[in-house]
Amino acid sequence: MKAIQDLYPDNLAHCYGCGKNNSQGHQLKTYVEGEETVSRFTPDMKYTAIPGSVYGGLIASLLDCHGTASAAAFACIAEKIDLNQVDLPIRCVTANLNINFKALTPQGEELVIRGKLKAIEGRKISVDMTLTAKGVVCATGEILAIRLKE
Numbered sequence: 001m002k003a004i005q006d007l008y009p010d011n012l013a014h015c016y017g018c019g020k021n022n023s024q025g026h027q028l029k030t031y032v033e034g035e036e037t038v039s040r041f042t043p044d045m046k047y048t049a050i051p052g053s054v055y056g057g058l059i060a061s062l063l064d065c066h067g068t069a070s071a072a073a074f075a076c077i078a079e080k081i082d083l084n085q086v087d088l089p090i091r092c093v094t095a096n097l098n099i100n101f102k103a104l105t106p107q108g109e110e111l112v113i114r115g116k117l118k119a120i121e122g123r124k125i126s127v128d129m130t131l132t133a134k135g136v137v138c139a140t141g142e143i144l145a146i147r148l149k150e
């Protein structure tokens with residue numbers, strides 16, 4: 001299965017966090033795995049907070065893009081829309097993002113971000129997220145994504 005972000009049409013694929021057409025961005029990729037979504041990302045050393053740990057703004061960026069991609073995927077699944085189609089028919093933007101930083105996030109490690117659907121209420125899609133490094137939860141987050149009108 002393709003990454004959710006690779007299903008965004010070319011003219012909407014320039015997001016700094018996840019756009020496949022932004023060569024200077026993070027190009028985060030999110031996949032559906034069972035009932036969850038997952039993204040994996042190893043930050044470059046330039047994203048330093050305290051030496052040895054990852055800058056919180058980058059973590060926010062990863063949760064932001066993981067969250068909107070997850071919201072679009074969960075909404076498609078709820079409507080039985082095929083996630084293998086070329087252009088994703090459902091697109092979401094972030095209205096609210098809450099993050100709890102639980103532990104310093106170590107540099108030089110692959111970060112694993114997982115998302116679980118919390119609720120779909122009309123155009124509002126809430127997703128719970130965790131970010132782990134070496135199995136340790138470093139951050140949790142909740143996103144409220146809004147499905148854009150047609």
Ligand SMILES: CCCCCCCCCCCCCCCC(=O)SCCNC(=O)CCNC(=O)[C@H](O)C(C)(C)COP(=O)(O)OP(=O)(O)OC[C@H]1O[C@@H](n2cnc3c(N)ncnc32)[C@H](O)[C@@H]1OP(=O)(O)O
Binds near residue numbers: 018122124144146
């Ligand atoms: C814009 C076009 C470009 C196309 C783009 C396509 C993008 C496809 C690629 C994806 C790329 C990923 C990108 C990465 C994620 C970003 O970084 S996205 C960038 C950051 N986010 C933004 O810039 C969003 C800015 N805000 C907005 O554009 C508008 O406020 C929104 C979120 C679209 C909502 O506006 P609206 O469509 O007029 O909807 P509205 O009726 O106000 O609200 C709908 C419901 O949500 C609730 N709601 C809205 N905001 C909030 C809030 N902050 N807190 C709580 N509830 C809220 C409302 O109360 C309402 O609830 P109900 O009455 O239905 O119960």
